[in-house]
Amino acid sequence: MPFVTLDGQPFHYLDQGQGPVVLLGSSYLWDHTMWAPQIEALSRHYRVIALDLWGHGQSGRLPEGMTSLDDLARQALALMDHLEVDCFSLVGLSVGGMWGARLALMAPKRLEALVLMDTYVGVEPEPTRQYYFSLFDTIQASGSIPEPLLDIVVPIFFRPGIDPQSPLYQQFRATLAALPAERLRDSIVPLGRIIFGRDDILPRLPELNARRTLVMCGDQDKPRPPSEALEMAELIGCPHLLIPEAGHISNLENPEFVTRALLEFLRN
Template structure:
């Protein structure tokens, strides 16, 4: 399994396929498994790199020097520098899109294409920020994600009315229940505060290249509703694609639609 030490901690990443590079940026609370359908499809045509968030999957603890989303973007650039990858496309979902937009703004010459999925470059609306911060405090105090919190957190990531017996739903719930108090307190909770306490970067989006940017989102995404995706697409001047029958983790809920949209977008980018 590939690891690279960045800011003093081991960052785990997947590296599969050959060709033009596509980097997949994951959602908070998810490991690289959320991209399994996309890795399988994209790696037939591209070299796919999937860094795992600090404290998630097999990555090490959140480095002490990580204070914001710009740091996450710089850490991914450091990974790509280590791999001697100069130019790449980036597909970021949720926090993957939050740091992904910042990376594209900071290093536009390196980004061949950018897909922002189920994400938002603005600050977190105050009511949801307070709600998430209260959840994070409860997790920190308990040193675990107790069942009542699992009942509140897990459905956020999926479309309303989803069958909770679906294997990916149950696997996600089970994964959250197994995290150690050390992992939660040292990485997951502070990373959550960093994400939900982010600053507003909407005004900067107009600097992105509209022709090589795409905004996508689940049509039933609760935390990142379609109205936010439309707002960003209009600021960028790029296309927006709604993903039917999908909530926040659209990569898993409607993988066939997502794969087709990504393959079409990537194939049309200039070399």
């Protein structure tokens, strides 16, 4: 699995398949393996590049001096430069969409298509921001995600009706429980503060290419509800698709629907 040094730290990514390039941006607290069903299908027709966020998967710690999601967009562009990829499509879920929209605004001529999934590029509503920051304070102090906090954090990512004993749910819970203190304090918590303390780029969404953009959202997404997806799609003037029977990690809760929609959109 390849690495590139960005801002002094090792940045890990998957690079699989051949053809036009599709860059996948993952959710906070998940690594590139969350895209496994889509990577398998897309890499038959495309060259798929999927990133591990700082402190996630096999990527190194958050680089010194990172303050904004613009830094993530710039780093993703630096990876594309390193790989000598000029033009590509971008599919970003959650924070992947937050920095993905910024990348599209930074380098519009390099984007062939943009899919924003279960994401929102406006500011975090103040009560939610304060709530998440209080969770970060608890994690920072304890150097772990304690059991009671896991009971709060894990369900956020899934539709309300999911079986808590399902492998998807249990595997994610176990991954969070196993995160070492150093990684939480050096990368996960400060990156979370950057994500949930982000600035508002909603006013810039009309600058995006509406014909080449698609907004998708799980119909039962709690942290990024469908109303936010609709708001963004209307500002862009692009199509808007609800993913049935899915929460925040919609690509894993309804992988067949998402994969089919992505293949159709990228083909067109």
